[in-house]
Amino acid sequence: MSNNSNHYEIPKPEQTPEYYKNRTYFPTEHTISLILETAYPDRQDQSVIISYLSPEMCYTNTLSYGDPYNPIHRSTLHKHEYFELLYVIRGHMYQKIENRRHLYPTGSLCLLNRNIHHAEEFSSYFQCAFLALPQILINEILFPSEPFFFSGEDFIQGSLLELFVKNNAQNNRLFSLEYVDFIPAPSTENPHMYDCFEKLIHTFTQPKIGSTFQLKCILLEIFFDLLNDKLYQTIPINIGSDFEAEIFDKITVHMTSTNGRISRSELAEKTNYDGNYLNRIVKKYTGLSIFGYGTSICMKEACQLLMETDLTVSQISEQLGFTNRTHFYSLFEKQYGMTPAEYRKHS
Structure with a gap:
């Protein structure tokens, strides 16, 4: 993923999609999608480069400050009808989550449930990936109806992720405002996480037979890394109502x-x-x-x-x-x- 969002050719749309209006609620529009944002607050035009990748479409666009679709102009927090995993690729990003302002350094991740109100700030340079994960997809990946073939594949059993996902199932309102921070362990880098997101981009932009299964495999690799306590300090948080x-x-x-x-x-x-x-x-x-x-x-x-x-x-x-x-x-x-x-x- 270069400073121009990624290494792959992503077409530009004829006009900026409705997705970037100033909204407080984002419904599930695709089975899975990935948004890449690169913010340049120090540039005169304060531009933001947006790439949107899904099985149905891929596009990239550079939004200047004067563009009304530039997410800089969002004045409200928003939430989604899906789980969102954010990954800070470069720089550092401030994000408002309900009542607090959080700093996410390079390499950190955050998994938010469907009810968390949040919004990234554009006061610092960052490149960040936002991965949309609908409930049905997470269930297929982490809790398949058929057993895994090999021992060790069912790593989710009894883990924090299992508790987080099940507590936030469609009809469970008990833990309605939750998220989990994954902060890189001190003096630790995880190039494999970067490689996983590179593979996601490649799969979206150059799909072929088996790409659906490949996406699910990459997501399993991501979740497996997140549960490695040698790589990440895990901080689950429950707030608000x-x-x-x-x-x-x-x-x-x-x-x-x-x-x-x-x-x-x-x-x-x-x-x-x-x-x-x-x-x-x-x-x-x-x-x-x-x-x-x-x-x-x-x-x-x-x-x-x-x-x-x-x-x-x-x-x-x-x-x-x-x-x-x-x-x-x-x-x-x-x-x-x-x-x-x-x-x-x-x-």
Whole structure:
């Protein structure tokens, strides 16, 4: 996997697929899929290279900062209707998982269940793979209906992965918000994990007879390595509740529909929950107060208007509901370290 995502030729689409809209929920669209993201925050255009691989399609695209599909512009956490395994290939990546900000260095992995709200940050250079693993596929690989032929193949029995997958089965809500971090053991490298993801890319881009079985074999190799305590320190984590996650989703909908210009009391009226309780939930999921979360959404909308329209700064300020232009300038400069005019000039 090179800095251009991989060694294989992946076609560019005629237009960026709908997948990269600002969504909070991603359904299962394919049996298995692999997304490669390479972020360059230090480049002037803050571009992100996206490669999407599945049995049905393969494409790659470079999204500049001004592209509305660039995942940099996602303002909310999201979740999937599948398990997701992320693998940091190069650099280091910050990811928000529910109420905490985590740092994942090169070589680390994280397995998230279907209910975890999360989002990667694009504040540092990284190249990362995101592997979508539907429940039915994991069951076929780890818990086949027919026994394995050889001893030692049933390595999953009694392991952390078996407990994690079974606890998070389709109808089991007992452990609804779980994920597992796999951090490389000190002074240890695992080139085999890198090779496994190389083989996944090759199989997606150059399929042939038997590629379905080859994909499943590669996934077994990945899971086997993850359970090797000489290679990875395993940290299982259980947090939060579905109820609070649903409330946070509602808060985010109201926030985005008003460009973040909604007060705590207005949110309380719209959701029928106490404002202080709502503030605690927002703090838990974003690390910000309701005001801070709203401001971040509002300033991102201001950036979009600065880049994509010819509106004056005064008009943008007014459109976003500011009666005091100085206050708008102050919030923007605090958020981005430059005035709106300077931001437009550099975008």
